[in-house]
Amino acid sequence: MANSEFDTIAAISTPVGEGGISIIRISGSAALAVANQLIKGPDLTQVASHTINYGHLIDPTTAEEVDEVMVSVMLAPRTYTKEDVVEINCHGGLLATNRTLQLVLSHGARLAEPGEFTKRAFLNGRLDLSQAEAVMDLIRAKTDQSMQVALNQLDGDLSRLIKRLRQDILDVLAQVEVNIDYPEYDAVEEMTSQMLKEKAQSVKQHLVALLQSAKQGKVLRDGLATAIIGRPNVGKSSLLNTLLHEDKAIVTNVAGTTRDVIEEYVNVNGVPLRLIDTAGIRQTDDQVEKIGVARSKQALDAADLVLLLLDSSRELTGEDRALIEATAAKPRIVILNKTDLPSQIDTGQVQAMIGDTPLLKTSITDHTGVDQLGALIAHLFFEQGIESHQGEVMVTNARHIGLLAQANEALDEVLSGLAAGMPVDLVQIDMTRCWDLLGEITGDSYQDELLDQLFSQFCLGK
């Protein structure tokens, strides 16, 4: 990371999930070359400096058009970093922004460290001494924040899977190292090209699946399957309508394929939600007799996130309790609605039943508490990492995607090296790179790990 100072870096330079346009900034000597591979439109190496150019962002591997974009080209030295800078203005929102960054990162740029553009500006003499202190504070603050976010994102399945893959690779590396450093010890099996090939292929399979999940951006594209449940007349359809109206950018209405219901796509604070069984919500509020826990449960099974509504103007019913229990295993938010009416519900009792589940008070008709709901959903998604239960493990973070793509390329090189008959200890150079890259995702990349593995696993020495 820090080794590659002054290579070409990129990052999203607008807040993610907010605003109609996102800007991906690329800085460094290869900035034009990186962007030029991705833009169908004018040849960026030929356009005048400090111009904005219209074009299409393409994925060169599939030639697919990803987005309609405006590209600013600014040549050194009259730029923020005093390096060549290209800024791709793409459509805002998580999906488009992430996809764009991902393409940039897999075509020659490295994800910028927090504060790195500013740091470069400073090192290249763009900022004066009086700004130095501010820059340092900025770098520090951003790093702490991003490390925190990175840590949070790493709870869960992705982190476990990456750690397992790294352990698998480490086993291989340790064995190769032992073969090299202790050639005469017969207790350690010789790692053969065939064995290395099998290991590389097995790790690769996982990485490809992960990248596939990223590529599809299941959550990002399909939205987080969200069920709004609750007793009749508790405010489900009001909430639905509010969410739909809040969202200026309803993506699409499509007919459900497995269930005969309409699903609505909304974007709440940057999180794409797929509201499931919206038809059911509408129907059941009209036709009181058809209601019930049974119907809700069906929606529940498919949900990644549950919004459970309780009526704060009534006492808790048996049905409420059943719903609370039925949703216990799901990421959920419990909403006490109708706070505009006198409270009858025992909040303490509800809190006791739901444990750490976030509890929110709203009056949807008065529009109070709705903003907090949006913020809470964003918090759950971005920082606590709800994962869709339909996919296996999912990768949504552009930095992770970039690293996974590079790790996968390293494995390709392992396999092509083996195919070319290269000895195991050379091919291992690329295997080690794969391990290091995966370590950047989980935050551990120390050579000491390898040595520890070596000496804990094998009995060596005189």
Next chain:
Amino acid sequence: MEVSSAKQYEAGSYDVIVVGAGHAGSEAALAAARMGNRTLLVTISLEMVAFMPCNPSLGGPAKGIVVREIDALGGQMGKNIDQTYVQMRMLNTGKGPAVRALRAQADKHAYHRQMKLTIEQEPNLTLRQATVDDLIVEDGVCCGVITNTGARYRAKAVVLTVGTAARGKIIIGELQYESGPNNSKAAVKLSEALERLGFELERFKTGTPPRVNGNTIDYAATEEQPGDETPHHFSFDTPDSAYLPVKDQLSCWLTYTNPAVHDLIRANLDRAPMFSGLIEGVGPRYCPSIEDKVVRFADKDRHQLFLEPEGRDTDEYYVDGLSTSFPEEIQQQLLHQIKGLEHVEMMRPGYAIEYDVVAPHQLHPTLETKLIKNLYTAGQTNGTSGYEEAAGQGLIAGINAGRRALGLAPFVLKRSDAYIGVMIDDLVTKGTKEPYRLLTSRAEYRLILRHDNADLRLMAMGHALGLVSDERLAAMEAKKATVAAEIKRLATVRLKPGSAADEFIQAHGDHALKDSLTAAALLKRPYVSYDQLLEFIPAPATPLDRQAKEQVEIQLKYEGYIKKEEVKVNRLKRMEAKKIPANIDYDQIDGLATEGRQKLAKIRPETLAQASRISGVNPADLAILSVYIQHH
């Protein structure tokens, strides 16, 4: 123990004084003297000069490359072993070129005698037996040493290579006594002097196996391990014609421990100092005692043991794999349970030895201490294990002490220059919690740091230092030119479809040629050697020797991987070039994280690249640091 002290006297002055004449001290003293410094080498015992108190062997993975590097820089170890080996083997021949490793079994007595003679014959170098008890330090500058005989020697620079003699303590079962290696004298007062000067000392432990009489080994019950037919040598200067035929080499013999041995060990663990708590020092994980192996790897029912001859004029054998600090009687019993050793006579018991180490974060990359100017340390004193590691550091410490005395700029090898550079950077940047051994996995650029190119990498540096003669440099330059010319030629010679080369290609299961192919491209295929290639193309005007052929093959076959590593090296160069001012005050830099600040203040890295390798210093700290040094 002295009962009374000698009266001190002024014994003269030197440019450089080296304390200790083990593998580190010998290289340090020779290097300093050869650079033109009047040099004094003081040793506790003249019988211990370049002595091998553990394995009678040199080289192997990573370590063998270090011996080549020492040789390329103008050191002595490679030449000395080429004159005194009893067996040579190339290890890892089935693997890639980066990890092939030459190892020699030494005649340990001849090795010692040859090195001692070389030192005695070196102009500018005085060898003297004495124990150094104290250092002369004036205003934070080391100006000389004081011996137990009362001699006060003054010098412009002092190198300490004290090894396991530093407050050494031998432990055999319940027995423990003050001693240096192989029952030589321990150096106790020097450790006390270092503590008084404020050095942080650590306590390390290492050990050695019992020695047995070869006449009592049942060789028929063991497997013979002979040397190689193909000529090998460590030094650039040794000709292939000097290589000993296998019949004139000595073999090693392989046997194994067994469940009976392991049971005996387990039954007596209460008498093993490692487990009874008698040993406090930290031992190396990669060099475990047999009791350690049996406890930690309980599921293994046997461990390999190599019986290694200690020399030509002795029948004493070293039992490699059986390092132990059990009581003598248990050691006897253990030996007799081993196949081939049932009736063996133990000549010396194995032992553990504890000794003092100068925690190496207290050193500059030149191996000068940060605390006391003009004082350098090297070898086991710095926490390493192994003769090669010691010699490599000794050479660097000797060079830098010599250059200081001459008023010249310091000399530091980078991680991308040499394994010696990797080792010293690891030591001064990360420190070590156990005796440090070089492993190929410690080097991030091991394809560049090969044993076959140590001469090409380092000889010009050795020449600039004044340790390599003009003739030697010219010979290396000639080899380099020959290799480059041949690689260039192979890129222009073309092999046509339907030629003998095409048939050869198809015979190896490859596709027939459609277009012509360069000889260089053919040589890149795994099944083609340079000699085979010459069957299809005209020979070069001057035929290549064995080493030049090897270079052509390696440089062409592994070009892609070599380039990859070179890219990494070049990236790091910018950071290596960013020097951190020596007087930097980390408390004055706003924004550094507490851990990063503490680590930086402790290690005091000299470049941004070195700072980046300190664990606990994160990228933000580096960014802040680089901003700071840019503007101060």
